[in-house]
Amino acid sequence: MRVLSLLSADGNTEPGTARLCDVCAEVSAMSGAGIMLMADNAPLGSVCTTNEVSVLIEELQYTLGEGPCVDAHKSGRPVLEPDLADPATLRWLAFSPPALAAGTRAVFGFPLQVGAARLGAMNLYRDRPGRLSDDQHADALVMADVAAQAVLAMQANAPFDTVARELEAGANFHLVEHQASGMVATQLGISVGEALVRLRAHAFSHDLALIEVAEAVVARQLRFDPS
Amino acid sequence: MEGSEREVLLARTFVEIVDTLVDDFDVVDLLTLVADRCVEVLEVSAAGLMLVAPEGDLRVVAYSSEAVRAVELFELQSEEGPSLDAFSTGAPVVNQDLERVNGRWPRFASKAIGCDFRSVHALPMRLRGVTIGALSLFRTHEGAMEESDVIAAQALADVATVAILHHRAASEAQLVNEQLNHALNSRIVIEQAKGVVAEATGLDMEQAFNRLRHHARNHNQRLVDAARAVIDGTLKPEAFDLPGSSRRS
Numbered sequence: 001m002r003v004l005s006l007l008s009a010d011g012n013t014e015p016g017t018a019r020l021c022d023v024c025a026e027v028s029a030m031s032g033a034g035i036m037l038m039a040d041n042a043p044l045g046s047v048c049t050t051n052e053v054s055v056l057i058e059e060l061q062y063t064l065g066e067g068p069c070v071d072a073h074k075s076g077r078p079v080l081e082p083d084l085a086d087p088a089t090l091r092w093l094a095f096s097p098p099a100l101a102a103g104t105r106a107v108f109g110f111p112l113q114v115g116a117a118r119l120g121a122m123n124l125y126r127d128r129p130g131r132l133s134d135d136q137h138a139d140a141l142v143m144a145d146v147a148a149q150a151v152l153a154m155q156a157n158a159p160f161d162t163v164a165r166e167l168e169a170g171a172n173f174h175l176v177e178h179q180a181s182g183m184v185a186t187q188l189g190i191s192v193g194e195a196l197v198r199l200r201a202h203a204f205s206h207d208l209a210l211i212e213v214a215e216a217v218v219a220r221q222l223r224f225d226p227s
Numbered sequence: 228m229e230g231s232e233r234e235v236l237l238a239r240t241f242v243e244i245v246d247t248l249v250d251d252f253d254v255v256d257l258l259t260l261v262a263d264r265c266v267e268v269l270e271v272s273a274a275g276l277m278l279v280a281p282e283g284d285l286r287v288v289a290y291s292s293e294a295v296r297a298v299e300l301f302e303l304q305s306e307e308g309p310s311l312d313a314f315s316t317g318a319p320v321v322n323q324d325l326e327r328v329n330g331r332w333p334r335f336a337s338k339a340i341g342c343d344f345r346s347v348h349a350l351p352m353r354l355r356g357v358t359i360g361a362l363s364l365f366r367t368h369e370g371a372m373e374e375s376d377v378i379a380a381q382a383l384a385d386v387a388t389v390a391i392l393h394h395r396a397a398s399e400a401q402l403v404n405e406q407l408n409h410a411l412n413s414r415i416v417i418e419q420a421k422g423v424v425a426e427a428t429g430l431d432m433e434q435a436f437n438r439l440r441h442h443a444r445n446h447n448q449r450l451v452d453a454a455r456a457v458i459d460g461t462l463k464p465e466a467f468d469l470p471g472s473s474r475r476s
Contacts, residue, residue, distance in 0.1 A: 039408045044415075115397020117404040152400050155407045161451065163410045173411060175418045179432055182422020182458075192419045192458055218422075218432065 018170040020150055021048035028132070028140045030124040034058045035112070035147050036069045038120040043070065045173035047151060055172075056102045056209075057123055060095050062174060063203055063210040067095040068109030069121035076118065078141070079109040083129035094204065105129045110144035112151065119148050180214035187225040198224060233268055237379055240264040244386050254278075254391055258289035261362070261387050266291045269376045271364040272344070275299045277310050278352070278360035278391070285314060285360065294342040295365060301338045308335040309349035310361040317358045319381065320349040322371045343367050350381050352388040359388060413451040420454035427464040442467040 017035070024033035032054035035047040042065060046058040061067035071079040071091075081087055084100050084107055092099075099107065106126040112119040122144045132140065151167065158164035163173075177199065178192075185195035199217070202224075203210040216222035243264070247257050258276045265274035275295040277285040285303060290296040302308030309320040309332070324346050325336045339347060344365040352360040362384040366372070417439075424435035443453035445468045456462035 037407070037411065039411070044408070044411050114400035114404075115394075117397065117400040119404055119407075151407070152403045155410075156403050158406075158410065160406065161410050161413050163407065163414060167407075173414060175414070178415050178418035179422040179425070182419040182424075183426040184422075185419070186423050186426035192423075218425075 017048040017150075017154075017167060020147055021050045021054070021170075024122055024140075024143045024147060025050050025124065027143050028124055028136045030108075030136075031127045032057075032125050034069075034123045035151070036061065036073075036120045036123065037151070038069070038073045038118075041070070041074050044120070045171060047167055048170045049172075053102050053104060053125060053127075054123070057099060057104060057107065057125055058172070059209055059211065060098055061123075063200055064094045065200075066092050067099075067123075068092075068107045069123045070109075072109030072111045072121040072123075073118060076111050076113065078111070078137070080132065081108065082106045082131040085129065099125075103127050106131075108132060108140065110140050112144055112148035114145075114148050114152060117148075117152070119151055122147050174211075174214075176218055177210055177214040180217035183217050184224045187223055195224075233379075236264075236268045237382075240268060240383065241386060244383075244390065248390050248393070252390070252394065254394060255288055257390055258387060261383050262289045262291040262295075265362070265364060265380060265383060269364065269380055270366070270372060271348075271376075271380075272367040273365040275310075275363050275365075276352070276360060276387070277303075277314070277363075279314070279358075285311065288360070294344075295363075298335075298339050298342055298344065298365070299363065302332075302335050305334045305338075307332040309347050310363045313349035313351045313361040313363075314358055317351045317353050319351065319377070320347075321377055323347050324369070339365065345369050346372075348372055348377065348380070350377075350384045352384050352391075354385070354388045354392055357392070359391060362387075413454075416451055416458060417454045420457040423457050424464045424467075438464070438467055438469075441469075 021033045021035055032050040034049040034054040036058055037044045043062045049055045049058055061069050068079045084096055084105055104125045105128050108124045110122045112121055154164045154166040180199055181192045181195040184198055185192045199213050200210055203213045262274040262276055273292045273295040275290040276288050278288045280286050287299045302310055313320050325340050328336050344367055346366045349361050349363040351358050420439055421432050421435045424439055425432055439453055440450055443450045
């Protein structure tokens with residue numbers, strides 16, 4: 001009930017996705033939140049993010065294919081990292097340093113699922129280390145459930161082969177990255193899937209975000225072929 | 228059967244039903260379990276379950292014996308019988324002596340008697356005003372079914388109903404999620420194709436998109452299919468119809 005009143009707090013009868021992520025962070029008393037859609041264990045994009053750090057957390061996971069959302073989605077269980085600077089288990093070797101540098105200390109991933117339908121994961125982060133309290137954990141589980149239901153409710157009325165407009169509003173489905181993949185595929189005579197891998201590798205080795213590399217390709221400032 | 232022994236069996240049955248309720252459980256398996264346990268736990272000889280299909284008609288879904296299946300199929304074909312009544316009214320139909328219901332369901336009664344059944348009971352599968360089917364119980368011996376058996380049978384029907392409604396909601400979620408993934412994949416393919424066209428032609432993304440869309444329309448193709456053809460190399464950007472051209476003119 002508290003969740004529902006927060007969702008409609010701005011008087012909006014159609015809770016948009018932007019509000020959804022804010023509420024995810026508010027309810028669980030975190031610094032920020034993001035909701036990531038995934039398929040076949042790979043991120044597709046984020047539906048919403050609350051601030052620049054959440055954007056980065058989603059972006060890193062999309063670029064690197066690892067992180068709390070990826071693990072939460074794969075395992076179907078919450079993934080809890082109360083101290084990214086001093087983790088109990090060594091994981092996310094590529095994700096952790098830039099996430100820490102951006103101001104993330106604790107990150108948590110909660111799977112979004114309704115029955116057997118697995119949509120992706122919600123991530124929560126906090127700028128200081130520490131475990132979730134029992135209440136926060138319980139609230140986060142409720143929010144993950146609300147978020148999953150909300151995503152499906154928005155998509156339920158969309159025409160076939162179309163992403164619901166409400167879902168697109170605050171979303172980042174990495175369209176520029178896919179455009180760049182098409183261009184690089186043509187430059188190198190490889191598949192678009194391979195091209196995306198090349199873009200990711202370039203981003204990683206040059207310490208750039210994938211989106212920066214993609215934008216340079218689309219702006220024709222960066223080519224992958226020797227010509 | 229001793230009362231306490233039955234209670235233990237009944238409790239075990241509920242645990243067993245709950246145990247089948249994993250995310251992707253099979254409705255037919257669940258209802259077959261209910262039919263079989265009705266026969267084992269209650270004083271009945273056979274049990275069958277009908278469920279309403281999306282089209283609105285009832286289907287025989289589970290049965291403890293071939294005889295019940297035959298009787299229930301006959302009930303649907305002849306459009307008369309206790310399950311249909313329980314389904315349409317949402318109320319139980321209990322202790323119907325088949326020798327004396329001739330006026331109510333003449334064809335059904337003679338068919339059931341032909342299968343050696345003497346009495347029948349039908350309970351609605353109902354939750355919060357929605358009836359999704361009916362559980363019918365048949366006995367080969369005379370006498371009314373005990374009240375406690377009727378209550379236990381209704382409880383089994385109720386648990387199965389909750390499980391099925393939950394399962395349907397979950398299936399619906401699965402379907403919407405698949406549609407969402409499909410829509411997102413179409414978007415991705417179109418963006419990739421825009422990139423291929425842009426690189427091959429030197430156009431910017433918007434112009435590349437318009438070129439792709441123009442070609443798809445000219446060929447009565449869906450945009451996503453044209454995009455896929457570009458991605459897999461079967462449609463070359465150089466072969467596109469140019470703006471202003473139309474194959475149909």
